[in-house]
Amino acid sequence: MSEAHQIDGHHGHDAHGHHEPTFLEKYIFPLDHKYIGMQYMLTGMVMALFGGFFAYSFRMQLAFPGISVPGFGIVSPTEYNALVTNHGSVMIFWVAMPVLIAAFGNFLIPLMIGADDMVFPKLNRLSYQVFLLSCIVLGISWIVPGGGFGGAWTSYPPLSANGDYSMTPLGSSLWLTAVALEFAAFLIGGINFITTAMNSRAPGMKAKDVPMTVWMICIASIMFMASVGPLIAGAIMLLFDQQLGTGFFDWKRGSDPVLWQHLFWFFGHPEVYVVLLPATGFVAEIITVFARKKLFGYQTILYTAIGTGALSFFVWAHHQFVAGIDPRMANIFTITTVLISIPIAEMMFLYIATLYGGSIRFQTPMLWALGFIFEFLIGGVTGIFLGASGADIYFHDTYFVVAHFHYTFFPIAFIGTFAAATYWFPKMFGRMMNETLGRIHFWGTIIPVNFIFIPLFITGAAGQHRRIYNYNHFPDVSTPDLQTLNIVATVSLVILLCFQTVFLFNFFWSMWRGPKAPANPWKANTLEWQAPSPPPHGNFPPDNMPVVYRGPYEYSVPGREDDYWPQNQPN
Amino acid sequence: MGATMSGSGSRRESPDLRVVHPPPQARRKAVPNEVLGMMMFILTELMLFSGFISAFTISKAQAPAWPPPGQPRLPVEATAINTAILLASGAMLWYAGRRFDKVGPAAARVPLATAVALGLGFVTFQGVEWARLLGEGLTMVGSTYGAFFFLIIGFHGLHVMAGATALIWQGTSLWREKLTSDGFWAGRLFWYFVVLVWPALYWKVYL
Numbered sequence: 001m002s003e004a005h006q007i008d009g010h011h012g013h014d015a016h017g018h019h020e021p022t023f024l025e026k027y028i029f030p031l032d033h034k035y036i037g038m039q040y041m042l043t044g045m046v047m048a049l050f051g052g053f054f055a056y057s058f059r060m061q062l063a064f065p066g067i068s069v070p071g072f073g074i075v076s077p078t079e080y081n082a083l084v085t086n087h088g089s090v091m092i093f094w095v096a097m098p099v100l101i102a103a104f105g106n107f108l109i110p111l112m113i114g115a116d117d118m119v120f121p122k123l124n125r126l127s128y129q130v131f132l133l134s135c136i137v138l139g140i141s142w143i144v145p146g147g148g149f150g151g152a153w154t155s156y157p158p159l160s161a162n163g164d165y166s167m168t169p170l171g172s173s174l175w176l177t178a179v180a181l182e183f184a185a186f187l188i189g190g191i192n193f194i195t196t197a198m199n200s201r202a203p204g205m206k207a208k209d210v211p212m213t214v215w216m217i218c219i220a221s222i223m224f225m226a227s228v229g230p231l232i233a234g235a236i237m238l239l240f241d242q243q244l245g246t247g248f249f250d251w252k253r254g255s256d257p258v259l260w261q262h263l264f265w266f267f268g269h270p271e272v273y274v275v276l277l278p279a280t281g282f283v284a285e286i287i288t289v290f291a292r293k294k295l296f297g298y299q300t301i302l303y304t305a306i307g308t309g310a311l312s313f314f315v316w317a318h319h320q321f322v323a324g325i326d327p328r329m330a331n332i333f334t335i336t337t338v339l340i341s342i343p344i345a346e347m348m349f350l351y352i353a354t355l356y357g358g359s360i361r362f363q364t365p366m367l368w369a370l371g372f373i374f375e376f377l378i379g380g381v382t383g384i385f386l387g388a389s390g391a392d393i394y395f396h397d398t399y400f401v402v403a404h405f406h407y408t409f410f411p412i413a414f415i416g417t418f419a420a421a422t423y424w425f426p427k428m429f430g431r432m433m434n435e436t437l438g439r440i441h442f443w444g445t446i447i448p449v450n451f452i453f454i455p456l457f458i459t460g461a462a463g464q465h466r467r468i469y470n471y472n473h474f475p476d477v478s479t480p481d482l483q484t485l486n487i488v489a490t491v492s493l494v495i496l497l498c499f500q501t502v503f504l505f506n507f508f509w510s511m512w513r514g515p516k517a518p519a520n521p522w523k524a525n526t527l528e529w530q531a532p533s534p535p536p537h538g539n540f541p542p543d544n545m546p547v548v549y550r551g552p553y554e555y556s557v558p559g560r561e562d563d564y565w566p567q568n569q570p571n
Numbered sequence: 572m573g574a575t576m577s578g579s580g581s582r583r584e585s586p587d588l589r590v591v592h593p594p595p596q597a598r599r600k601a602v603p604n605e606v607l608g609m610m611m612f613i614l615t616e617l618m619l620f621s622g623f624i625s626a627f628t629i630s631k632a633q634a635p636a637w638p639p640p641g642q643p644r645l646p647v648e649a650t651a652i653n654t655a656i657l658l659a660s661g662a663m664l665w666y667a668g669r670r671f672d673k674v675g676p677a678a679a680r681v682p683l684a685t686a687v688a689l690g691l692g693f694v695t696f697q698g699v700e701w702a703r704l705l706g707e708g709l710t711m712v713g714s715t716y717g718a719f720f721f722l723i724i725g726f727h728g729l730h731v732m733a734g735a736t737a738l739i740w741q742g743t744s745l746w747r748e749k750l751t752s753d754g755f756w757a758g759r760l761f762w763y764f765v766v767l768v769w770p771a772l773y774w775k776v777y778l
Contacts, residue, residue, distance in 0.1 A: 119604045119608075120604070120608065123608075187612075187615055190611070191608045191611045191612055192608070194607070194611055195604050195607045195608045195611070198601075198602070198607055199600045199602075199603075199604050199607065201598070203594070203595045203596055203597040203598065204594070204595025204596075222611075222614075225611055225614055225615045225618075226614060226615075226618055227618070228615060228618070229615050229616070229617070229618025229619035229620070229621060229622050230618060230619070230621065230622030230625070230626075231622070232619055232622070233619050233620075233622030233623045233626065234622065234626070236722070236726075237626065237722065240711065240718070240722065244711055244712065245712045246711050246712055246715070246718040246722075247712075247714075247715050247718065248626070248630070248715060248718060248719075248722075253714075253715060254633070254634055254635070254715065255630055255633075255715050256629065256630065256633055259626055259629055259630065262629075263622055263626060266622075547594045547595050548595065549595070570594070
């Protein structure tokens, strides 16, 4: 029985023998993991447009202080704070999380492990609905009287705890509520991911036959669940401070505002790796397919991911080096912070080793995957400066920090997403994306992004502090040279945003008009490519569910006619 | 189809391509779906309460006097009795689960009802104590001491109520003979969490 060939053909798109779902059941309240994944993805894309627009608005203010920004108008100081805060919040909580983990996790986990759906489909639907509610609450927070919350995405008290300080009494509470709802959504989703990956794997799929993407999303979900509790606790305390007048973080009543920073960053630092790991999983998948070579060091990559995940729980206080923590504690956290670069660097080296000797195909997904490694390494190396507590005292809260974490988050949230989106697009929508437009978009993104953030390293090292609305008020750090660099960064941002229309056009045009995709256009081994494109409800024919005979990365096996060897082929 | 052979990929021994492997068998689930999902949820809940308790511990350590002068003392002895009630509820539910699996679903009815009754008794007892403490002037806005008390103990109370509601709901399906063994296992796990986290909270907050 050769499943691969049988399901290459056309099966009715009602393989389960269910009644034909109505439009409402299929697209608005779906139980099918693939549609829930797409809902997450499209919602994340809409939120990314907001996040990008916010960045554009405040960057224009920084480059050309006081001008009326086209599309926004004059940016007041309060609006500037709200824009910066919500840019950060949206991009991390409402773009990186839903797209990398929820969208691709939902779409890929059941397909990659050969299951017909998630184990808890109704919880899955609930997860998206709670997430959508969180988006709506966040949207409302932008338009209430006083405007959106402006206390930075880290929401440090006392600024965030008291409406008199933040001047956005409604916005700050709505922001906090939206964040809490968003966590609830991912909690429900994460429980589903882990249970599905543990219990629904195809017969024969052992732990080391699981594709790296599934591993990474599961490790990320466990990390999320283990780290989010203290932040939810802190968020409830902060909400009580805002609305009931308690004094959990109020220094006037003897409490410690730094306590919030500990609760926040105990979650906040693992969160970086929560979004990083899925992206590294996508990259692993793509480089091995497009290098036609076995993933180098499958087990080592897995252990580095687990090691990074475990270490990331012990680095959080490097965010508080200047907040008044004990210098002995700063020493310990410097060591753990520098240590964490070892497993993650090792993972990147293993990816580069996978490329060595492969027959590399530079198609769009591969370009993005290579771009990820390149850009992320810049982010990682600059992190070492900030992890060392001595250097951090100077760099803290300058644009150097901003440039550093954008060099980590941009590869994660955008390059990783573009890699995954271009790679799995044929499976998602059954059509191919345009290769030329894909390349234009790649170069139109990867070049400007460096011209945005390399200047910011320089302005940061020169002493430009990050939370400043108009540098003209600070003559010693607003020299014409630095202002030129700010203009370069802003103009590059505008160019980058313009090139995103190429992606949006390619994405939506190909969704309906692209050439029909075969089931396995990239000649990949993992199970999702053995299902039809797009997979029907239930993914695989119910009487012919896949069974797994080998690991996911058997490319270019000597003696075989094909250079790939699907996991479900007996020989 | 244009197989590209990669030189360096061939270092390992080439497998015998002629062998036809028998199809692998379906695996047995180590842990049922509901139970595994509940365990992940409890992990998050455990970290949530750890967050509360560590915030409480830090605030307590930094305070010049704890409890602050002029604030009422917490009812240590009365709550010790209440702790025993909640632990008895947990033991009774454990017994219900044992009867369910060993004897049959019908045999679990009485111990389940007893466990829920004891759990509700715990919440009622707590409510009476809260009313007394509020009367004595312990409020959330009055002091961080009071704020932490009502926050942590109140959050646990909400969990007891949620857990009791879940058990009542499971009880109705038990009566209609629709409760599955795995579902009941997951429901019991949540209650064990609620019961077992309480002594830790009692120790940190009351003593």
